[in-house]
Amino acid sequence: MRLLQITAALALCSTFSGKINVMAKSGTFLHVTDIHLDEHYLEKSDPATNCHRKDGDKSKNTAGHFGTLGSDCDSPVSLVDSVFDFMKGAAFQDVDFIVYTGDTARHDRDSKLKRTDSDILAAHKKVLSYFSKTFDMNKVTLLPTLGNNDMFDHNAMNVAESDKNSMNILEDLKQLWKPLDLNLTSDFSNGGYFVQNIANGPSVISLNSMYFFTSNTEVSDCDKAGSPGAEELVWLEGQLQEVQRSNKKAYLMSHVPPVDKSDILYKSKCYSQYVNLLGKYSEVIAAHLTGHTNDDNLAVLYKNGKDYSLTGLSKKVNIDFKTNDIVGVLTNAPSVLPQNNPGIRVYQYDQSDYTILGWDQYSTDLKKANKNNRITWQKEYSSGQVYGVQKLDASGWRSVVQKLKTSKKVFNKYKSFIKVEGI
Template sequence: MKVAYSLCLLATFAHLTVGQTNRTLVKGLTGKFLHVTDIHLDPYYLTGSSPKHLCHKQSEKAYKNTAGRFGALGTKCDSPLSLVDASFQFMKESLQDIDFIIYTGDTARHDRDKVMKRTEPDILEGHKAVVDYFKNAFDIQTIKLIPTLGNNDGTEHNILRSTSSIYSSLESIWKPLGLNLNDTFPTGGYFMQNDVVPGLQIMNINSMFFFYKNTAVEGCDKEGSPGAIQLAWMKNKLELAKKDNAMVYIMGHVPPYHDDGSPSFTPSCLSQYFDLIGRYGDVIAGHFTGHTNNDVLTAVVANNGTFEAIPAIPIKNNLRTLHVGPIASMFFNAPSIIPVNNPAIRVYQYQTMPGKEYPVGTILDWDQYYADLDKANAEGKIEYELEYKASQLYGVNRFDAQGISRAFKQLRVNSLSRQNYIRYVTVSKT
């Protein structure tokens, strides 16, 4: 397994007129869904404090107290209530025209403050608060909210066991969401949700069982390990979906690779995971993650009987010419609300009815929204605006294997587009 990098795969802003896909919507569906990730709510954030102290207290040196009202851009501080309030207010006012919501985790603040350590009640209150935010912004009886677990969502940072108490706690907190948490969730934290869109199944995985920092679980080559059990479950569900002529979205928190190209899954889990994703690429309409805070599009490409990941970003200037081979699947990694970069929210447009060219779930486009945090802090108000539209950025009108292939071909030849995409990777952070 390897990751290939190339300047030719940098995403681009091509000033093209992209044809709209002709499609018929299923009655009662808008053909759009919302992707939110990495909120990292911090009720202890203090405006006018020092990022050196994680925005929890002031420094004796006044010039170091730079934490703004809506967050401290590019620091290790988490999200203040004011930023989260404003983000959900934007969703409530402007993003109601959706069918469902995927929330790819990391609700709680980081456990970085040695003086103000996270407690289990802190974590659970964070989960309750974020569910309440969604409930107040949307009618979750008609717009299904599907959350997943991140590496900061358990009671221990980066640690989730099959016996973790967080599963039973979340069963209670998530009860109003009407999720299918009966079978695998109590001992694994993963589940299938098949009642959102006809012909489309949502596979919500626990990526922590594959994550290399989760030292509480053994690798996927160990029979009976949580990761091995989950992979077998995934294979079974994908096979059943294939027999039922259904398409699948896979959602989780941690992507298989970090943005620097290093694996985030353990070696034994990574190889088996990619084999599964590649072999069932005709069933998987999309793979959605967060965690890295960056905006990254990745192709899963067949390579001599195995599969490799090709992200559309340069890594450490290690650039070489690479021609994209047969694409088996694709990963969509969305940027976060926590202001490591500018806060961001994404709305996808997807196919709701099966067709000759576009199966149910085919990603047709997305709108990437962001807020200029420096401007917001300077003006005392925050406004989300459209950062880019994917069909214009990539020059295609769908994001299946053929569309991604054409997008990468376009990306290879347009230097202006590459420059724009590099800016979008970190959400237009200057």
């Protein structure tokens, strides 16, 4: 009995002692992406109208209360209300900062209900209000970035000095984000990117992926002198060099990832230069966080001769490189938008060296929610439990990829997570 009491006392001490309990050194941050708020969404409407109007044939009016899974409809207010209500829970209120990787406004898909500039700004204000009412912005830093639906012209953006619409949206967002106390210098005013040093945390570099994105025809590829993408890459390398000199770590965040499974989403030269930059500074970059695709997937960065390559993982046959050549992995989070089941993510990181330890993925079964007229959010999975790795530095990622390569069971779990089907 005496031995049990001593053991219990030691266990209690270790819980509250940072020197004994390694977990006391860990911090957390939240990743939210692709909200696509649509205040015009109409329950029991026809999804063929982007859930904006009813059809005379009632059998076509299938839009659900909390959203319409796998359709071209955006997120209803009821869904966005529910996810922010869920984030009022303790698991989210204790986060150190929030990464929001963009696409706030609804898509401009409905020819009978075109988006206006005022609509886009209203969506930005509304979503910022959601965050402000859910979190204490005096304690938690919100770090946003621009999505391809967040500017006045879909998929079209130049630098402010070359385009009035680009200048206007950047000016509007700079004013709107003023209460966030972000480091929005002239780099943001002209190009939409910035770096934020988190107190006792990493340097978070918020990139503007629009200058790399293949669908943005307003700008040239990065081999053209003076192109916005080329200038952003020069700026990015400067930031990474500064982080390196400071002996810190950087988290990169942007909306559009370089790859989506096997598809390259960046302009050719921007892509190759960006990937090689990631490789060159892989010991500095501790996380790479994106959205856009709505999927939960990984892209592996590895040494390939004198250069670096990037492979999105969707099939086991994609893993055709040597595990020992891996220098990092890019993570893409699922969206709130119900293209798949909606999701949000909480990362854990080591507060001593800012290495990612793992993440908890939360989601909801949208079909069940619509059927029961009641939505329930729950943990879909924890990366540490699935992959058996507790620290995601280069060595940890090599172990994860090795398990994906050798274990059919683990890879099948990963495949179910891609479309948020693990609940």
